[in-house]
Amino acid sequence: xxxxxxxxxxxxxxxxxxxxxxxxxxxxxxxxxxxxxxxxxxxxxxxxxxxxxxxxxxxxxxxxxxxxxxxxxxxxxxxxxxxxxxxxxxxxxxxxxxxxxxxxxxxxxxxx
Amino acid sequence: xxxxxxxxxxxxxxxxxxxxxxxxxxxxxxxxxxxxxxxxxxxxxxxxxxxxxxxxxxxxxxxxxxxxxxxxxxxxxxxxxxxxxxxxxxxxxxxxxxxxxxxxxxxxxxxxxxxxxx
Numbered sequence: 001x002x003x004x005x006x007x008x009x010x011x012x013x014x015x016x017x018x019x020x021x022x023x024x025x026x027x028x029x030x031x032x033x034x035x036x037x038x039x040x041x042x043x044x045x046x047x048x049x050x051x052x053x054x055x056x057x058x059x060x061x062x063x064x065x066x067x068x069x070x071x072x073x074x075x076x077x078x079x080x081x082x083x084x085x086x087x088x089x090x091x092x093x094x095x096x097x098x099x100x101x102x103x104x105x106x107x108x109x110x111x112x
Numbered sequence: 113x114x115x116x117x118x119x120x121x122x123x124x125x126x127x128x129x130x131x132x133x134x135x136x137x138x139x140x141x142x143x144x145x146x147x148x149x150x151x152x153x154x155x156x157x158x159x160x161x162x163x164x165x166x167x168x169x170x171x172x173x174x175x176x177x178x179x180x181x182x183x184x185x186x187x188x189x190x191x192x193x194x195x196x197x198x199x200x201x202x203x204x205x206x207x208x209x210x211x212x213x214x215x216x217x218x219x220x221x222x223x224x225x226x227x228x229x230x
Contacts, residue, residue, distance in 0.1 A: 008152060031216050042118075042202055042221030043155075050216070088154065092217055099145075099170070100219065102154040 002026040004103035006089055011109045018076040020106045022089030025070060032065065034074045035088040037105070043088060046074075076108075084110045115139070118203050118222035124230050125190065125197060133188045133225045135203035143208065144186040145219070148172060149200040158201075161186055190227060201225045 003025045012018045024032070030051050035043040049056045049063045049072075056063045062075040072091075076083055089103040116137040125131045137144065143162045147155040157170030161180040175194025180186055186205075190197045204219040 004154070033218075035219075040224070040226075042116075042204075042223045043219070044221070045218055048216065048218070092215070099157055099160060100217065104152065104154040 002101045006103035018079045020074045022072040024091045028094040029091040031092045033090040037086040116222040137205045141205035143206045145204045146188045147202045
């Protein structure tokens with residue numbers, strides 16, 4: 001079946017950029033998503049990218065997609081302590097019956 | 113305000129007991145989902161429903177049951193057959209745009225229910 005992989009932990013200094021990486025196996029992926037989860041809460045959609053794009057920017061967030069290598073990244077510029085959370089990558093394959101496949105999440109810790 | 117509401121926030125189950133987690137949405141979404149989250153793991157799909165009175169098993173349906181009698185509601189019952197029920201349970205609903213080969217599905221999540229075993 002489809003698989004989505006992420007590293008479990010990332011630490012950065014406040015003000016630096018964070019880059020969270022994700023790889024996936026499904027070559028039919030159409031949309032890829034980044035979700036954020038704060039402690040004890042549900043997931044919040046941050047941004048998404050369609051598979052025919054290679055970059056999307058939204059304020060401090062930049063998503064890069066390398067479809068050939070099946071690699072997705074989320075860059076957070078000027079990382080703040082409020083950005084500390086778990087970040088999930090998710091992909092959706094083609095076909096309306098397909099469900100999202102989530103990665104295991106990356107715990108981002110922002111150090112003062 | 114539109115949103116998705118889960119209750120209770122915390123739930124304790126005794127051995128041999130069935131418990132039901134509530135999920136209600138007023139977003140007018142057709143599709144609803146239940147996920148289980150364990151520490152250090154991604155979300156695993158338990159059940160989903162794309163329309164009222166219909167639901168499908170996800171990847172880890174054993175020991176769980178659901179119903180979808182109303183569009184707004186998708187309760188999850190954790191039965192005594194689920195031997196390791198301690199986890200964080202997340203309900204979601206989705207809006208879908210497009211169709212056929214390229215559907216953009218944005219999930220909206222509730223705030224979760226932490227289930228623990230006494």
